[in-house]
Amino acid sequence: MLRHLTAGESHGEYLTGILEGFPAGVKITPALIEAQLRRRRQAPGRSARQALETDQFKIISGVAAGLTTGAPISVLIANKGRALPPASSLPRPGHADLAGMLKYDTLNASLIRERASARETAAGVALGAFALRFLEMLDVGVNSRVLSLGELGRLTAESAAAEILRARKAGDTLGGIFELTVENLPAGLGGFGQRDRRLGARLGAALLGINGVKGFEIGGGFSLAALGGKAASLDPGLSGGLDGGMTNGRVLRVRCAVKPVPGLPGGSPSTDLKSFRKKLSSSATSDTTAVFAAAVIAENAAALELAGAVLEKFGGDSLGEIRTRVDEWRKRTQKILRRL
Numbered sequence: 215m216l217r218h219l220t221a222g223e224s225h226g227e228y229l230t231g232i233l234e235g236f237p238a239g240v241k242i243t244p245a246l247i248e249a250q251l252r253r254r255r256q257a258p259g260r261s262a263r264q265a266l267e268t269d270q271f272k273i274i275s276g277v278a279a280g281l282t283t284g285a286p287i288s289v290l291i292a293n294k295g296r297a298l299p300p301a302s303s304l305p306r307p308g309h310a311d312l313a314g315m316l317k318y319d320t321l322n323a324s325l326i327r328e329r330a331s332a333r334e335t336a337a338g339v340a341l342g343a344f345a346l347r348f349l350e351m352l353d354v355g356v357n358s359r360v361l362s363l364g365e366l367g368r369l370t371a372e373s374a375a376a377e378i379l380r381a382r383k384a385g386d387t388l389g390g391i392f393e394l395t396v397e398n399l400p401a402g403l404g405g406f407g408q409r410d411r412r413l414g415a416r417l418g419a420a421l422l423g424i425n426g427v428k429g430f431e432i433g434g435g436f437s438l439a440a441l442g443g444k445a446a447s448l449d450p451g452l453s454g455g456l457d458g459g460m461t462n463g464r465v466l467r468v469r470c471a472v473k474p475v476p477g478l479p480g481g482s483p484s485t486d487l488k489s490f491r492k493k494l495s496s497s498a499t500s501d502t503t504a505v506f507a508a509a510v511i512a513e514n515a516a517a518l519e520l521a522g523a524v525l526e527k528f529g530g531d532s533l534g535e536i537r538t539r540v541d542e543w544r545k546r547t548q549k550i551l552r553r554l
């Protein structure tokens with residue numbers, strides 16, 4: 215079983231990530247982790263905080279001489295942004311503030327924001343880099359792309375940058391849709407015996423757990439509802455690589471909708487929970503869109519889930535052992551899949 219946890223606040227000293235159950239023998243360099251962290255940090259549409267953060271990290275355990283050892287992996291990421299926002303009893307609409315204040319019985323929204331912040335995703339990405347590397351060693355390719363930004367489709371780097379600038383100037387923020395594809399997954403990962411073994415449900419939980427993700431669909435997703443069974447059966451790709459909660463040997467394809475960042479630069483109407491006066495909540499966040507960063511985070515989050523599913527099916531404690539089993543399994547399933 216592959217498990218992971220993160221800890222740390224947005225303006226605390228460090229973020230921490232722990233990955234347990236990861237096999238030995240996976241070659242990992244700091245550059246591989248840095249590359250993933252950089253992709254997340256430098257995704258378009260983020261705030262000035264991203265220019266400040268350098269995501270200086272340290273691998274504390276679980277790696278020796280550039281190879282994972284099988285022991286729990288821990289990673290620390292230092293925060294540069296250390297100025298803790300002042301206590302505030304004014305929840306920012308659309309953020310975790312109000313629900314968190316009610317839940318933890320506090321009138322200080324800052325205590326909620328600190329952990330609910332998307333800063334946490336840096337730790338998740340650092341751990342995901344290990345899972346991505348493991349999958350890469352098994353010739354599994356994980357990719358993502360942003361399909362739309364606000365109402366803008368057919369994106370280019372230029373059109374996206376222009377749209378982000380337009381929204382920023384208008385004091386607005388943007389959502390979007392990204393697609394995640396995974397190629398060459400062994401068939402038969404996941405399971406149908408219980409709902410929580412279904413790989414679609416597991417991926418859904420992993421991706422819906424990313425800040426701001428409000429929608430998730432597999433393959434044809436919501437468009438399948440309008441198709442007849444005859445039409446739907448003509449395109450096996452509509453299953454998104456999953457049938458009955460298991461990989462079917464095709465490309466895995468899922469999509470997520472990311473809501474517009476709720477913190478508006480000009481503030482949003484809210485109610486102070488001490489005075490119950492209506493006030494404008496000034497937003498601590500000035501991100502314009504999170505969809506590009508979320509796509510990178512999703513690759514890493516999905517990789518952790520899929521690496522876990524591979525380990526559950528094939529077992530094994532070292533990369534060599536697992537790779538032999540996966541190769542053997544692929545030969546076996548390919549004999550059938552090739553003839554379909």
Ligand code: EPS
Pocket residue numbers: 224260261263264267295327330331332333334335336498499500501
């Ligand atoms: C975030 C608000 C912004 C983001 C932050 C997430 O930070 P600040 O509170 O300093 O304005 O930049 O994201 C990160 C720091 C990061 O590394 O992703 C929020 O409220 O979720």
